[in-house]
Amino acid sequence: MGVDVKICGLSDEAAVSAAVEGGASMVGFVFFPPSPRFVSVERAAELTKPVPRGIIRVGLVVDAxxxxxxxxxxxxxIDLLQLHGNETPERVHGIRERFGLPVMKVLGVLEVKDVIAAARFEGVADRLMFDAKPPVGATRPGGNARAFDWSLLSDIKTKLPWMLAGGLTADNVGEAVNISRAAAVDVSSGIEDAPGRKNCDKIAEFLAVAAAL
Known part of the structure; x- marks a missing residue:
């Protein structure tokens, strides 16, 4: 049956086309200037315009x-906002109400209490994403190509749809889905040759593997 895939950190037409043609459910664009995957609003508008209806265009922001x-x-x-900072439930609710778009809140995971904390966002977020907590001293949020203990999600109780992120590649996504029972996954660094440089062949491979799960 396959799992849904979000290809994140897109910044050029070729990578967007590879994601669309490969069957991605979501395509993501990073609006966080310190990131090597950052795109301006103007550039994002060029990249999102040809994306077919039915594929969700996601804007990633950090404490914006x-x-x-x-x-x-x-x-x-953009069709959906991905909140990747330290946004509180109150802030998530406020963003959703003010801007009229669905929101996905990203939660960093290191131990089981981080998963339990997801309950705080029920009723204010539309989706959740579980990512590895950034290493100490990191300047950017997210797993920074690191995975976490996927078994922490195997018995999750949230009522919200959720995605798994953090260190995923074509080689480990099958194991990650099997252990976590995720129905959707997010990938960025695992389909790159270097930070911010997407590889279209890796995008196609990841999507093919995910579709076969």
């Missing part, structure tokens, strides 16, 4: 203020 969110939501061609 309302002015930045207003620009992104009005001009970048």
């Amino acid at each position: 203020d309302d002015d930045w969110l207003a620009d992104i939501t009005a001009n970048a061609g």
